[in-house]
Amino acid sequence: MLREVAATRYVTPLREGGSLPGVVEADDLGTYAMKFTGAGQGRKTLVAEVLCAGLARRLGLRVPELAGLVLDPVLGLGEPDPEVQELLRSSGGLNLGVEFLPGALGFDALAYTVDAREAGRVVWFDALVNNVDRSWRNPNMLVWQGDLWLIDHGATLIWHHNWPTAAASAARPYDASDHALAPFAPDVAAAARELAPRVTASLLTEVAAEVPDTWLTGEPGFDSPDAVRDAYVAALLPRARDIHQRVTLGPPDQRLRARPTGWPTDTGPAREAVR
Numbered sequence: 001m002l003r004e005v006a007a008t009r010y011v012t013p014l015r016e017g018g019s020l021p022g023v024v025e026a027d028d029l030g031t032y033a034m035k036f037t038g039a040g041q042g043r044k045t046l047v048a049e050v051l052c053a054g055l056a057r058r059l060g061l062r063v064p065e066l067a068g069l070v071l072d073p074v075l076g077l078g079e080p081d082p083e084v085q086e087l088l089r090s091s092g093g094l095n096l097g098v099e100f101l102p103g104a105l106g107f108d109a110l111a112y113t114v115d116a117r118e119a120g121r122v123v124w125f126d127a128l129v130n131n132v133d134r135s136w137r138n139p140n141m142l143v144w145q146g147d148l149w150l151i152d153h154g155a156t157l158i159w160h161h162n163w164p165t166a167a168a169s170a171a172r173p174y175d176a177s178d179h180a181l182a183p184f185a186p187d188v189a190a191a192a193r194e195l196a197p198r199v200t201a202s203l204l205t206e207v208a209a210e211v212p213d214t215w216l217t218g219e220p221g222f223d224s225p226d227a228v229r230d231a232y233v234a235a236l237l238p239r240a241r242d243i244h245q246r247v248t249l250g251p252p253d254q255r256l257r258a259r260p261t262g263w264p265t266d267t268g269p270a271r272e273a274v275r
Protein backbone atom coordinates (compact mmCIF):
# COMPACT_ATOMS: atom_id res chain seq x y z
CA MET A 1 0.00 0.00 0.00
CA LEU A 2 1.00 3.58 -0.52
CA ARG A 3 2.50 5.44 2.40
CA GLU A 4 -0.20 7.81 3.73
CA VAL A 5 0.23 11.39 4.88
CA ALA A 6 -2.27 14.13 5.69
CA ALA A 7 -2.56 17.32 3.60
CA THR A 8 -2.02 20.38 5.78
CA ARG A 9 -2.07 23.30 3.34
CA TYR A 10 -3.25 23.91 -0.19
CA VAL A 11 -0.57 26.15 -1.70
CA THR A 12 -1.47 26.86 -5.33
CA PRO A 13 -3.04 25.26 -8.40
CA LEU A 14 -0.80 23.82 -11.16
CA ARG A 15 -2.59 25.61 -13.96
CA GLU A 16 -1.11 23.59 -16.83
CA GLY A 17 -2.76 20.39 -15.69
CA GLY A 18 -6.11 19.49 -17.24
CA SER A 19 -7.24 17.83 -13.99
CA LEU A 20 -6.33 20.94 -11.96
CA PRO A 21 -3.71 19.32 -9.73
CA GLY A 22 -2.44 21.54 -6.93
CA VAL A 23 0.68 22.02 -4.85
CA VAL A 24 -0.03 20.84 -1.33
CA GLU A 25 1.99 20.57 1.87
CA ALA A 26 1.60 17.56 4.14
CA ASP A 27 2.23 16.59 7.74
CA ASP A 28 5.47 14.80 6.81
CA LEU A 29 6.77 18.30 5.86
CA GLY A 30 6.80 17.17 2.22
CA THR A 31 5.40 19.11 -0.74
CA TYR A 32 3.32 17.25 -3.31
CA ALA A 33 1.63 17.74 -6.65
CA MET A 34 -1.79 16.57 -5.52
CA LYS A 35 -4.17 14.75 -7.84
CA PHE A 36 -7.74 14.79 -6.64
CA THR A 37 -10.31 11.99 -6.55
CA GLY A 38 -12.96 14.68 -7.17
CA ALA A 39 -11.42 15.67 -10.53
CA GLY A 40 -13.52 14.91 -13.61
CA GLN A 41 -11.13 12.16 -14.76
CA GLY A 42 -12.16 9.95 -11.81
CA ARG A 43 -10.35 7.45 -9.62
CA LYS A 44 -9.11 5.21 -12.47
CA THR A 45 -6.68 7.97 -13.38
CA LEU A 46 -5.18 7.65 -9.91
CA VAL A 47 -5.03 3.85 -10.16
CA ALA A 48 -3.12 4.25 -13.44
CA GLU A 49 -0.74 6.73 -11.80
CA VAL A 50 0.08 4.31 -8.97
CA LEU A 51 0.54 1.28 -11.24
CA CYS A 52 2.69 3.09 -13.80
CA ALA A 53 4.90 4.90 -11.30
CA GLY A 54 5.42 1.68 -9.33
CA LEU A 55 6.33 -0.25 -12.45
CA ALA A 56 8.53 2.51 -13.89
CA ARG A 57 10.49 2.82 -10.64
CA ARG A 58 11.11 -0.93 -10.48
CA LEU A 59 12.37 -0.84 -14.06
CA GLY A 60 14.86 1.89 -13.21
CA LEU A 61 13.03 4.82 -14.84
CA ARG A 62 12.94 8.10 -12.93
CA VAL A 63 9.55 8.95 -11.42
CA PRO A 64 8.79 11.08 -8.35
CA GLU A 65 7.79 9.22 -5.17
CA LEU A 66 4.06 8.78 -4.58
CA ALA A 67 2.06 8.98 -1.37
CA GLY A 68 -1.57 8.68 -0.39
CA LEU A 69 -2.66 12.20 0.62
CA VAL A 70 -5.54 12.30 3.05
CA LEU A 71 -7.57 15.48 2.61
CA ASP A 72 -9.89 17.11 5.10
CA PRO A 73 -12.23 19.17 2.89
CA VAL A 74 -12.16 22.04 5.41
CA LEU A 75 -8.82 22.91 3.80
CA GLY A 76 -10.83 24.33 0.91
CA LEU A 77 -12.97 26.70 2.98
CA GLY A 78 -10.59 29.62 2.65
CA GLU A 79 -9.96 29.13 -1.07
CA PRO A 80 -10.96 32.18 -3.09
CA ASP A 81 -11.23 30.29 -6.42
CA PRO A 82 -14.63 28.56 -6.57
CA GLU A 83 -13.31 25.85 -8.93
CA VAL A 84 -10.54 24.91 -6.48
CA GLN A 85 -12.96 25.12 -3.55
CA GLU A 86 -15.33 22.70 -5.27
CA LEU A 87 -12.47 20.31 -6.09
CA LEU A 88 -11.28 20.24 -2.47
CA ARG A 89 -14.86 19.92 -1.18
CA SER A 90 -15.50 16.87 -3.37
CA SER A 91 -12.15 15.16 -2.67
CA GLY A 92 -12.37 14.36 1.03
CA GLY A 93 -10.42 11.23 2.02
CA LEU A 94 -7.62 9.59 0.11
CA ASN A 95 -6.06 11.39 -2.87
CA LEU A 96 -2.76 10.99 -4.69
CA GLY A 97 0.40 12.93 -3.85
CA VAL A 98 3.32 13.07 -6.28
CA GLU A 99 6.51 14.33 -4.66
CA PHE A 100 6.96 17.88 -5.95
CA LEU A 101 10.23 18.40 -7.83
CA PRO A 102 11.12 22.03 -7.03
CA GLY A 103 12.52 24.02 -9.91
CA ALA A 104 11.89 21.27 -12.48
CA LEU A 105 11.43 22.46 -16.06
CA GLY A 106 9.03 21.00 -18.59
CA PHE A 107 10.87 18.79 -21.11
CA ASP A 108 11.57 20.50 -24.45
CA ALA A 109 13.22 18.45 -27.21
CA LEU A 110 14.86 21.57 -28.62
CA ALA A 111 16.56 22.38 -25.32
CA TYR A 112 17.39 18.98 -23.81
CA THR A 113 18.81 15.96 -25.65
CA VAL A 114 18.05 12.35 -24.70
CA ASP A 115 20.23 9.44 -25.85
CA ALA A 116 18.77 6.60 -27.93
CA ARG A 117 19.05 4.12 -25.07
CA GLU A 118 17.09 6.21 -22.56
CA ALA A 119 14.57 7.27 -25.22
CA GLY A 120 14.07 3.58 -26.04
CA ARG A 121 13.41 2.69 -22.42
CA VAL A 122 10.79 5.42 -22.06
CA VAL A 123 9.06 4.60 -25.36
CA TRP A 124 9.04 0.87 -24.54
CA PHE A 125 7.55 1.59 -21.12
CA ASP A 126 4.91 3.89 -22.63
CA ALA A 127 4.07 1.21 -25.19
CA LEU A 128 3.63 -1.33 -22.39
CA VAL A 129 1.17 0.82 -20.45
CA ASN A 130 -0.27 2.35 -23.65
CA ASN A 131 0.47 5.93 -22.63
CA VAL A 132 -1.31 8.29 -25.02
CA ASP A 133 -0.14 11.39 -23.17
CA ARG A 134 3.59 11.76 -23.90
CA SER A 135 3.44 13.56 -27.24
CA TRP A 136 5.54 16.54 -28.28
CA ARG A 137 2.42 18.65 -27.64
CA ASN A 138 2.17 17.51 -24.03
CA PRO A 139 5.36 15.62 -23.06
CA ASN A 140 4.55 15.05 -19.38
CA MET A 141 8.25 14.83 -18.61
CA LEU A 142 10.30 17.13 -16.44
CA VAL A 143 14.01 17.88 -16.38
CA TRP A 144 15.14 18.06 -12.79
CA GLN A 145 18.71 18.22 -11.50
CA GLY A 146 19.93 17.52 -15.03
CA ASP A 147 17.91 14.32 -15.51
CA LEU A 148 14.69 13.34 -17.24
CA TRP A 149 11.74 12.48 -14.97
CA LEU A 150 8.42 10.93 -16.02
CA ILE A 151 5.15 12.31 -14.65
CA ASP A 152 1.42 12.11 -15.34
CA HIS A 153 0.46 8.52 -16.11
CA GLY A 154 -3.28 9.06 -15.80
CA ALA A 155 -3.98 8.45 -19.51
CA THR A 156 -2.65 4.89 -19.67
CA LEU A 157 -4.02 1.34 -19.34
CA ILE A 158 -6.96 2.27 -21.54
CA TRP A 159 -8.35 -1.27 -21.23
CA HIS A 160 -9.42 -0.62 -17.64
CA HIS A 161 -12.30 1.47 -18.98
CA ASN A 162 -13.86 -1.65 -20.53
CA TRP A 163 -12.75 -4.81 -18.74
CA PRO A 164 -14.72 -7.32 -20.88
CA THR A 165 -12.58 -6.31 -23.90
CA ALA A 166 -9.33 -5.84 -21.92
CA ALA A 167 -7.41 -8.79 -23.37
CA ALA A 168 -8.06 -7.73 -26.96
CA SER A 169 -7.38 -4.09 -26.18
CA ALA A 170 -4.09 -4.91 -24.45
CA ALA A 171 -2.95 -6.83 -27.54
CA ARG A 172 -3.21 -3.72 -29.75
CA PRO A 173 -0.17 -1.94 -31.24
CA TYR A 174 1.30 1.32 -29.96
CA ASP A 175 1.70 4.31 -32.22
CA ALA A 176 4.70 6.30 -30.98
CA SER A 177 5.04 8.48 -34.08
CA ASP A 178 4.23 11.67 -32.19
CA HIS A 179 5.89 10.58 -28.93
CA ALA A 180 8.00 13.40 -27.47
CA LEU A 181 11.12 11.19 -27.65
CA ALA A 182 10.50 9.77 -31.14
CA PRO A 183 12.98 12.24 -32.75
CA PHE A 184 15.84 10.78 -30.65
CA ALA A 185 15.87 7.41 -32.48
CA PRO A 186 14.65 5.41 -29.45
CA ASP A 187 16.25 1.97 -29.29
CA VAL A 188 13.05 0.12 -28.41
CA ALA A 189 14.48 -3.34 -29.24
CA ALA A 190 17.35 -2.90 -26.78
CA ALA A 191 14.93 -1.65 -24.11
CA ALA A 192 12.71 -4.69 -24.65
CA ARG A 193 15.69 -7.05 -24.28
CA GLU A 194 16.64 -5.36 -21.03
CA LEU A 195 13.25 -4.63 -19.46
CA ALA A 196 10.70 -7.17 -20.73
CA PRO A 197 12.20 -10.15 -18.83
CA ARG A 198 11.90 -8.12 -15.63
CA VAL A 199 8.13 -7.68 -15.98
CA THR A 200 7.13 -10.91 -14.25
CA ALA A 201 3.81 -11.86 -12.65
CA SER A 202 5.34 -11.41 -9.21
CA LEU A 203 6.68 -7.94 -10.05
CA LEU A 204 3.30 -6.85 -11.41
CA THR A 205 1.51 -8.31 -8.38
CA GLU A 206 3.83 -6.36 -6.09
CA VAL A 207 3.08 -3.16 -8.03
CA ALA A 208 -0.69 -3.76 -8.02
CA ALA A 209 -0.61 -4.31 -4.25
CA GLU A 210 0.29 -0.63 -3.87
CA VAL A 211 -3.06 0.56 -5.22
CA PRO A 212 -5.31 1.48 -2.29
CA ASP A 213 -8.40 -0.76 -1.88
CA THR A 214 -10.73 2.25 -1.87
CA TRP A 215 -9.91 3.02 -5.52
CA LEU A 216 -10.66 -0.57 -6.60
CA THR A 217 -13.69 -1.40 -4.47
CA GLY A 218 -17.02 -1.78 -6.28
CA GLU A 219 -15.53 -2.14 -9.76
CA PRO A 220 -18.36 -3.67 -11.86
CA GLY A 221 -17.68 -7.32 -12.72
CA PHE A 222 -15.22 -7.91 -9.84
CA ASP A 223 -15.99 -9.18 -6.38
CA SER A 224 -12.92 -7.78 -4.59
CA PRO A 225 -10.07 -5.28 -5.01
CA ASP A 226 -7.64 -8.21 -5.40
CA ALA A 227 -9.65 -9.51 -8.36
CA VAL A 228 -9.20 -6.11 -10.08
CA ARG A 229 -5.48 -6.19 -9.27
CA ASP A 230 -5.25 -9.63 -10.92
CA ALA A 231 -6.92 -8.21 -14.04
CA TYR A 232 -4.25 -5.50 -14.34
CA VAL A 233 -1.54 -8.16 -14.00
CA ALA A 234 -3.24 -10.37 -16.62
CA ALA A 235 -3.40 -7.50 -19.13
CA LEU A 236 0.19 -6.31 -18.71
CA LEU A 237 2.03 -9.64 -18.50
CA PRO A 238 1.55 -10.82 -22.12
CA ARG A 239 1.91 -7.26 -23.46
CA ALA A 240 5.38 -6.97 -21.91
CA ARG A 241 6.60 -9.97 -23.90
CA ASP A 242 5.97 -8.69 -27.42
CA ILE A 243 4.74 -5.09 -27.54
CA HIS A 244 8.11 -3.94 -28.92
CA GLN A 245 7.22 -5.71 -32.18
CA ARG A 246 4.15 -3.51 -32.56
CA VAL A 247 5.55 -0.03 -31.87
CA THR A 248 5.33 2.47 -34.76
CA LEU A 249 7.98 5.21 -34.79
CA GLY A 250 8.43 8.14 -37.12
CA PRO A 251 11.84 8.94 -38.65
CA PRO A 252 14.50 10.22 -36.21
CA ASP A 253 15.57 13.86 -36.40
CA GLN A 254 19.23 13.86 -37.40
CA ARG A 255 19.77 17.37 -36.00
CA LEU A 256 18.72 16.28 -32.51
CA ARG A 257 20.75 13.06 -32.66
CA ALA A 258 23.91 14.95 -33.45
CA ARG A 259 23.84 16.80 -30.15
CA PRO A 260 25.40 15.66 -26.87
CA THR A 261 23.03 14.26 -24.24
CA GLY A 262 21.48 16.62 -21.67
CA TRP A 263 21.41 20.40 -21.66
CA PRO A 264 23.63 22.16 -24.23
CA THR A 265 25.79 23.33 -21.31
CA ASP A 266 26.24 19.82 -19.87
CA THR A 267 29.53 19.39 -21.68
CA GLY A 268 32.35 21.76 -22.39
CA PRO A 269 33.78 24.63 -20.40
CA ALA A 270 30.53 25.88 -18.85
CA ARG A 271 29.83 22.48 -17.29
CA GLU A 272 33.39 22.03 -16.14
CA ALA A 273 33.29 25.45 -14.49
CA VAL A 274 30.46 24.49 -12.14
CA ARG A 275 32.02 21.17 -11.11
Ligand SMILES: Nc1ncnc2c1ncn2[C@@H]1O[C@H](COP(=O)(O)OP(=O)(O)OP(=O)(O)O)[C@@H](O)[C@H]1O
Pocket residue numbers: 014016017018019020021033064098099100101102104106133138140142151152154
Ligand atom coordinates in the same frame (compact mmCIF):
# COMPACT_ATOMS: atom_id res chain seq x y z
N1 LIG B 1 5.92 16.18 -9.22
C1 LIG B 1 5.93 17.36 -9.84
N2 LIG B 1 6.94 18.23 -9.62
C2 LIG B 1 6.95 19.44 -10.25
N3 LIG B 1 6.00 19.85 -11.12
C3 LIG B 1 4.97 19.01 -11.38
C4 LIG B 1 4.89 17.72 -10.77
N4 LIG B 1 3.77 17.12 -11.20
C5 LIG B 1 3.19 17.98 -12.05
N5 LIG B 1 3.90 19.11 -12.17
C6 LIG B 1 3.57 20.28 -13.03
O1 LIG B 1 2.17 20.36 -13.14
C7 LIG B 1 1.75 20.16 -14.49
C8 LIG B 1 0.47 19.35 -14.51
O2 LIG B 1 0.70 18.09 -13.92
P1 LIG B 1 0.15 16.76 -14.62
O3 LIG B 1 0.61 16.71 -16.02
O4 LIG B 1 0.52 15.62 -13.76
O5 LIG B 1 -1.41 17.07 -14.53
P2 LIG B 1 -2.64 16.59 -15.43
O6 LIG B 1 -3.84 17.30 -14.96
O7 LIG B 1 -2.69 15.11 -15.42
O8 LIG B 1 -2.21 17.13 -16.82
P3 LIG B 1 -2.70 16.88 -18.30
O9 LIG B 1 -3.28 18.19 -18.69
O10 LIG B 1 -1.40 16.59 -19.01
O11 LIG B 1 -3.63 15.72 -18.30
C9 LIG B 1 2.95 19.49 -15.16
O12 LIG B 1 2.99 19.73 -16.54
C10 LIG B 1 4.12 20.10 -14.43
O13 LIG B 1 4.41 21.37 -14.95
Ligand SMILES: [Mg+2]
Pocket residue numbers: 017018138140152
Ligand atom coordinates in the same frame (compact mmCIF):
# COMPACT_ATOMS: atom_id res chain seq x y z
MG1 LIG C 1 0.09 16.52 -17.80
